[in-house]
Amino acid sequence: MSGPQRQVDGLLLQSGTLLRDALGRLNETGLGILLHVDASGRFLQTVTDGDIRRLLIAGLTLDSPIDHVRDSTSITAPDGIGDEAALALMDRHSIDQLPLLDGAGRVVGLYLRRDLATRIFLSAPHMSGDEMDFVRQAFESNWIAPLGPNVDAFEREVAAATGVASAAALSSGTAAIHLALILLGVGAGDRVLCSSFTFAASANPILYQAAEPIFVDSEDGSWNMCPVALERALEECRREGHMPKAVIIVDLYGQPADYDRLLPICDRYGVPVIEDAAESLGSTLRGRSCGSFGRVGIFSFNGNKIITTSGGGMLVADDPEITAHARKLATQAREDVPWYEHVELGFNYRMSNVLAGIGRGQIARLEERVAARRAVFDRYREALADVESFVWMPEFAGSQSNRWLTTATLADGLDPGDLIADLAKLDIEARHVWKPMHMQPIFAGCRYVTAGGNRDVAADIFSRGLCLPSGSSMTAAQVDRVAEALRTAVARARRANRVA
Ligand SMILES: Cc1ncc(COP(=O)(O)O)c(C=O)c1O
Structure with missing residues (x-):
């Protein structure tokens, strides 16, 4: 017997065992299941707490034998079926226990669903194994700070991987969108167009700036922003004499939006694009990387993303002045003078050098x-x-x-x-x-x-x-x-x- 299979010695019940004794055994073993076998150990049926409860409700007493249990649905498998196949069988029959029988029908083992470490997550983090080396370097050099060699290298590596000129590593994708809005001059009362079909983090920073979001519908062909709806929204704004300061276009679930159609419209109306590529690092449109289509692009390295720093984000732009300004705003907007001088409103939005180390191990893959x-x-x-x-x-x-x-x-x-x-x-x-x-x-x-x-x-x-x-x-x-x-x-x- 191997792996997660259970021994069955304490679980076997002979015919004639009283319900009272079976309950006692269920209590002792704590697995919620016993196995009714004949005199030569051949499997007859499973007996659960529920089976006994039903018999008692039906009027039997604790002194009745377990032979009254009639579990016609006991599913079993041959010994050696293997963990994956056993689990598939349990899934198929919606059961949580699976007795294993030898060639003679004797019970030789038991699978429990909970032993098979079965949970399948939506999008679990996937470490490469190299992350610890970069994290260790951060510790050994005492760069336990929101700046340092891992941060600088991670910025260069993300920029190179996505074909943009410069990048600023930040504490989250949300922080990156917030800074992108500030860098494009979005303030109180300004309008910002944004894909409606997205995660709330795309749009929340519009409210941080006390600006007004106007949401734009998707198209069937990409699930992303619909060019026709975008043009209608921009035209409405033009007619009202209140143009938006920016458009946030999201590349949902990794799928690029149709920038060949969206960007000319934004250009025509003179409105800059923030590309929310939080979910689409590594995606391309005609060979060009997501994140590189707007004036500013953002990525997320949240734990559920394609690569992660456990939590983190990146703001990318071809204009290095934009990313330099983002870095400044993200480190409390400190001016470049010997004392603490602040002209602009700053934030504590930089990525730590330790987490950037995780990112370096990730981006390589x-x-x-x-x-x-x-x-x-x-x-x-x-x-x-x-x-x-x-x-x-x-x-x-x-x-x-x-x-x-x-x-x-x-x-x-x-x-x-x-x-x-x-x-x-x-x-x-x-x-x-x-x-x-x-x-x-x-x-x-x-x-x-x-x-x-x-x-x-x-x-x-x-x-x-x-x-x-x-x-x-x-x-x-x-x-x-x-x-x-x-x-x-x-x-x-x-x-x-x-x-x-
Ligand atoms: C489309 C989208 N935008 C923005 C974000 C925000 O990123 P973060 O969680 O790193 O703040 C996420 C993910 O969380 C996202 O899926």
């Missing part, structure tokens, strides 16, 4: 991480090709998503919440897609501009969208397990007539 996430996506798509319910997030011609998260909309009226709940029972973390900003109570009353007509693309994707576990460290067997769980969940939902 960016290409591998993108390939791994794309492979996860491909595997889901193949595994579920015959399940018509899933319409995968599009990747339009010329764009390459890092597939940070594998996302889909459900085509046939299935409720994503039902699938998420079913997967959660199997310790698999799936989530709804972001709830659009124009639907958020905190942004109630803010203007929202669609392409016109009745269609609200962002709201529609939200109502049908689902994010699947997508970490770059997921094994093929784990992706298969999630796919199998989805297949079962879809079949169950259809059976339950939850399909419109």
Whole structure:
């Protein structure tokens, strides 16, 4: 017997054992399950606390024998089935225990779901193993500060990886967006256009500046900002004589927005772009990296992102004056004089030299991480090709998503919440897609501009969208397990007539 399999010696019950004794044994062993066997040790059925409770409710007494238990659903597996296959079988039957039998039908082991370390996270951090060397260097040189050689090197490495001239390492992606707005002169009462379909951190800094967000709808082809809606929003602002100071365009779930169409519109109206590439490091459009399309770009290195510093962000720009100014504002806007002199309002937004060390170990593997996430996506798509319910997030011609998260909309009226709940029972973390900003109570009353007509693309994707576990460290067997769980969940939902 090996790995997480349990010994069964204390769990076997002979026929004729009294319910009282079985309860005592359940108490002693604490596993919630016993195994009823015949005189030669051959498996008959599982006996759980629930089985005994049901018999007592039905009028039997503690002095009745366990033979009254009638568990016709006991699922077993042959010894040697292996951890992954055992788990898949438990998933398929929604059970938490699996007795293992030898060739003669005798119980020789038991799998418990909780022993198989099963939880599959949406997007777990994936260390390369080199991070500790950089962190150790920071300790050994005593650079435990929000500046230092790791910070400088990490900035250069991110700039080189994304083809921008300069970068400023910050404490978060949110801080980077906040500074980007300040650097573009956004202040109280100013307008800022922003993708509605995104995480709240894209838009919250607009409120930090007491500015007015105007949200713009998505298009089906990229799930990102719709050029038609953008033009309508800009035209409305022009007519009102109140142009926005900036447009925040988000590259959602790793998919580049359609900059070939969006940037000429922004140029025509003279409004600078902040590219929120928090989720899209390593993605490209016609070979050009996400993060490099706006006047300013931002990345996030939050723990769930494609690479992480546990928490952190980066502001990138081709104009080195912008990043230099960002660094100054992020270190309390201290003037370059021998004493503490402050002309501008400053922030404590720099990345620590210790965390930048983690980032250096991570960025070196960016290409591998993108390939791994794309492979996860491909595997889901193949595994579920015959399940018509899933319409995968599009990747339009010329764009390459890092597939940070594998996302889909459900085509046939299935409720994503039902699938998420079913997967959660199997310790698999799936989530709804972001709830659009124009639907958020905190942004109630803010203007929202669609392409016109009745269609609200962002709201529609939200109502049908689902994010699947997508970490770059997921094994093929784990992706298969999630796919199998989805297949079962879809079949169950259809059976339950939850399909419109
Ligand atoms: C689209 C988007 N923008 C901004 C952020 C903010 O980044 P951070 O968590 O590093 O502040 C995130 C992620 O958290 C994000 O997904």
